[in-house]
Amino acid sequence: MTDFNAIAADYINAFNETDAAERKRLVAELFTADVYYVDPMAAVSGHDGVDAFIAAAHQQFPGWVFTLVGPVDGHGTQARFTWGLGPAGAEPPVIGFDVIVVDEDGRIVQVLGFLDKVPTA
Template sequence: MTETTTRTATAVERYLEFWNTADAAGRDRLACEAFSRDVEHVAPVARAEGCDAVLAFATELLTHVAGHRFEARSEPDLHDDRLRLRWRAVAPDGSEFATGTDVLHVRPDGLVSSVTTFLDRAPDGFAAHHH
């Protein structure tokens, strides 16, 4: 493994752990370990700028999908300081709730400074793309 692949693998682990942590205090700690203070997160349902705003967005989203897990569907694709993470949200009963792709920018220090989320298969009743 190169330094870049090790750094991005660690960033992906922290990123998924952040989204899978139900405990607010744990998620707050993980936000500081995963994201830069000036992180930008753009998703079909929201745009959040700054670590605190991403944390607030995650807290709100996770109240609607309590018990769901986010997991990688495949190994991330790497391109310089960017990576493409294909993920799926799994409901407590094991069914696939939604799938998506996140494009992350990982800084040299391993922190994620931007996330762009695309919904590949939106949950029932939700449009995959927002304008």
Template sequence: MEDFRRLAENYIATWNEKDADVRRKRIQELWAEDGEYVFPQAVLSGHDAILAGVTDAFGHYGAKGLTFRLRDDAAPDANHNAVRFGWELVNPENDEVSMAGVDFIIVDKQGRIRSDYQFFDVVPV
């Protein structure tokens, strides 16, 4: 279970990463080469596509000072090679939640993300 909590923490840190080179390295370490990030708007396959998606999200949110964090009410929970956890996007100045959701992740035998399904609970207006 501790490994899955660390996976969730590293995952969140990737979305908050300001340095593009470090962000790329984190994605290469977290996701399998043919891993997928699946969210309602698209399916991103492979490191380059996932990096583009994370970088785009950082440009929309992180560059404005918003940060992702794990949700207290949806801590990482594991079942064999699957983990789910809740996250939220907040303004650190006032703790206002702009977006929130749950990720359901399947990892491969090396512990890298094979599939990452994202579900939204709160979306920006």
């Protein structure tokens, strides 16, 4: 049985990692080599694509952190969870919802992301 809570926690940890070498290692462990990630801001594939996407998020929102918001819901090979992005300890101004698909080893093969709350300029 797949532990989607652990996978979602690892996902958030990878997105919060600011050390480039450590982030690359986490991405390689968590995602398959041919992972496909798509959300309203980007469509990327592979470890390098996911890593570059995460690095860009850190550049756009320096010092902000990702958090899980609410429970992880999963069955079969897919799960969904809501995440927040904002200053540590504060109400996140950005809220998103991701659906992940995993392989038989529990590695993420696909991410379908949605943005539910985005601050206006």
